[in-house]
Amino acid sequence: MLSNNSKILLRIITTVYNSGIRKYVTPPKRFYRKTGVVTSNGKYEITLDQRKLKTPNGSPFYVESEPLAIAIATEWDAQKEVVDRSSMHLTALSSTVIDNPNNLQKTDIINYLVNYLNTDTVLFHSGEEESLKKLQTSEWDPVVNWFNERYQVQLTATDGLEIPSFPPGTAMNISRYLTSYNEAALHGFMFAVDTIKSIILTCACVDRFITPEKAVLLARLEEEYQQGYWGRVEWAHDVQQLDSQARLAAAVLMIHLNSSNVFIKHKNI
Template identity: 50%
Template sequence: MLSVYSMFSTVLKSQCPKCFRFRTYVTRKRFYRCTGIIQNENKWEVTLDQRRLKTPNGRILMVNSEPLAHAIAAEWDAQKDTIGQPTMHLTALCNTALDNPGKLTTHGIASYLLDYFPTDTLLFHSEEEELRSLQEKKWTPVIDWFQKKFGVTQEISKGLEPSPVTTETRAVLARYFLSYDFAALNAICFGVEALKSPLLMLACIERHLEPREAVLLARLEEEFQLMRWGRVPWAHELNQAELSSRVAAALLVIQCSTEKHTTTVKTPVNEQAVN
């Protein structure tokens, strides 16, 4: 979790002069001086000038993890003169989990992810020989890892039609997805849609891949074409950084939703001797 948190903090603090494209979405100026967090029983809240941060529906934004609360506060603190909401992925994920504007359920999200799986980018290889060779070299290790990790077999698409997914594979994936709570499943969906690949997102969740590695694999065909035809230096780097920040935000929410932190009270050595 620390590596994801540090990466996300780095993205927040970056001062890329090309990021002004987000200003077309800005509707509010920064209205607060400082951010903070407070503990409310076993939950954590974010404050702006000691006022509790709320969701768009007016609910108090509360999370189950202190590191996640710190990260959300850092996200708000990173805003300068204006609030760039499209870049505030952690806040958006937590708002969505709390307000649930789509009235979704965990089973509904799991079903969506299962239906998404056959269209995974990694299951479609190009007919162009050079690109296909590159895809096999870069993508096959991830597919092999998935099959070994989950004990399933998955075919590659032989055309434009999605590859068949066996009933056994769907059952394994359904159990996996439903082991997460609503907030984590919402974040998984966010990461899958960013990468266009449940396989890459699963590899990130299980710490087989770092977010930047997953983004490069998701953009493999685009990078191949850029090597052939050239690139606009800042534009493609910005797109890659944006995707990485999305995946990193999703992973931070997932990990903070699933990791349980416990404190053990140690007995002094002299008391142990008496006992």
């Protein structure tokens, strides 16, 4: 028979286990038949049947880019029996721009992105495994060299734990480039950087130097190298890789569809 202490411990474990199970919320069933886009005063709203979409905070949901509105409506239309909000990255990004839960200003986002260079994935090479370092040099250095030429900076990689040092003017050059984007696009930059841990790879994607698929592989280079040595759990690693690709692709799309060249301007007659 179990002692009193064992019974108490068993009840605690059971309670925690059951509580963990209840945390998984079942996605809501699809409650609309069709999606649409309506426009008014230069803003585009998403409709689910006759109801207009709202943000998580209850604010009216709108974007200022018609192509982006169509892409968001497509996200909602692509839902099947249930509505999986975790797969609708453009909807989530646009809601974040409107609700701005962290009260971020444009300068806050730019500073965050520029400061990310101190921990950028592709600037930290292996200092222990020579074969891994050789792989990193061959795969990462071309992107870093492109970034240096594109943004007139001089970034160099390190094979130690110390933070890389950059010449004066580096932050200013990159900040000047980022300032040309509006806040919605900058949220896309931030989402991309958080996904692949690299402002360098993000900019390479935005400028179409590499594809999102390639960027994710470069960001996962050390992980892929270790998996090649120790073995790969295909279903788990494939899901992670595809999820990162989807997030990064949505972020890049968010940036492009919030850039000035996609806004439709109507001339007054």
